[in-house]
Amino acid sequence: MYSMLSATRIRMFLLLFWIGIFSYQAEPWLLLQEYAGFTLLGILGAVLANATGAGGGVVFVPFFNQLDFNVAASVATSFAIQCCGMTAGAITWWAYYRKMHLTDHSEKNYWQSLSRVICLTVPASIIGVWMVQLQPQFFVSFSDPQSLHAGFGIFSILLSIAIFCSALLLNKPQLSVHLTHADCAALVLIAWVGGGITAWLSIGVGELLAVYLIIRGFNVTFAIAAAVMLSAFTVWGGVIFHLWVTHAIYWPVVLFAGAGAIIGGILAKQLVLFFSPKNLKLFFAGWVFILGVVTLPF
Template identity: 65%
Template sequence: MLSTLSAHPIRWLLFVVWLGVFLSQSEPLVLALNYGGFTFLGILGAIFANSTGAGGGVVFMPFFNQLGFSVATSVATSFAIQCFGMTAGAITWWVYYRNLGLTKATEVQEWQALPKLTYICVPFSLLGVWSVQILPQFFAYFSDPQSLHTGFGVFSICLAISIFATVLLLKNKPIKLQLNSVDYCALILISYVGGGITAWLSIGVGELLAVYLIIRGFNVTLAIAAAVILSAFTVWGGILFHLIETRAVYWPVVLFAGIGAAIGGILAKHLVMYFSARNLKLFFAGWVFLLGISSLPF
């Protein structure tokens, strides 16, 4: 038991915090009966998010739309849930990366770009999120609820098409190991724009980074891991605005979907290791495409 605690202290800390919040509720059992089903939504969203690089908002946003949540509540609640799921997934992928030398020495070189990707992308992604949140007057179009759902649908369709394309590009292509000057410039732009999109839709930056890295020929699993880690930092940076300014987080949903997302974030790596990257991407792309179509206003 002690060895398990020492190996995963942050995971246990998150669980203890969740348990304390749950037990502090006036009627925890009633709350569990009313909202416990959201745990499965959290697991599903986090598994897809952490095994593909796409944010959990791909699952949460259409569901919240069907429940009649306002735009602010949908985005804020999705951010809060992803703080659990993407954090759990990011820790899992980072531990995998640190252990590569002990388990899969042949992949060490293919993963050597991960720290640089994190250092470059995180600051500009946060800057993109905060730019949209703090200066909404420059992005007034995206404050309209209909525009949000339309934007989500169009973005999801484009994402799905991009993933289909990357699957075709994976064939017989040598693995790229190093970032060059072109990559640095592209990563800065992708991170800033992706951070802005994430502020509007609760997804974006992870998807753009993963697709870019795959197209450039980097290891597919590395691309997913980098996208998950970047998304984790981004949602933590973005949730501050919703906690302080909008206060639109729907906490009963977060309480149960969040713990589910943490479980899904841990399980996702095993899914990626079990299935081939090609089949996983094809399935995910088809599913995201259908979600994108369903989000369009017709």
């Protein structure tokens, strides 16, 4: 109950904060007429991002490209919007975890590694983001954005096929609960590389974490929740660079798309809980496949 009240208070604070910023604008109603449509974009991107953990950049960045945003503005604005949506989703999933911890003792066993996963992956992911933002040539493979798009797209498609096969061919496999030493090392590496990819594409780290946990046999809902929380920390770490260095964030879009993203981040949990574990795997694999196709540079 306490966690639910805390989540509600945070959401109310975000709502009041948004109203305050909107009211502070020089011509708020003119701004509303011109940019209100981005609220729907924010809802759509955040629902898909927080229902899969893969990030909303796959929705935001192509849309901004169609509006002739330059690359820096597309990525920076996507980061800022995801700070709203992924944070709302992370808070929602954390409240769900706390509620389940108190009421559903059978389900909570599948989530006992959540804190450890977050502690292992968040620092590595943020370091990966900062290293690519400050020194893109540090990762030689990341020095060419086009080849990165192609590699990430092909990799995502192959991963989605693997998840499809595991969901369709494996009959109720035993769920993993504990992280092994090999898992811990793999999670740090995945988060580091995923953070670097996220710096370029504004997606990546959440998808990689969720895919790894699902393939390793962890609970699918747990994998998605962990990916959402990691993505939230990552985009907050990455947006600092755009605030202080690139100054490329397009704030009128963030004002409305960010509000929609908060709504989408809250609603996404219901979409995830609607599916059975097998169908959730298929839904996740389908979204990863779409991510891979959209990311391919053609």
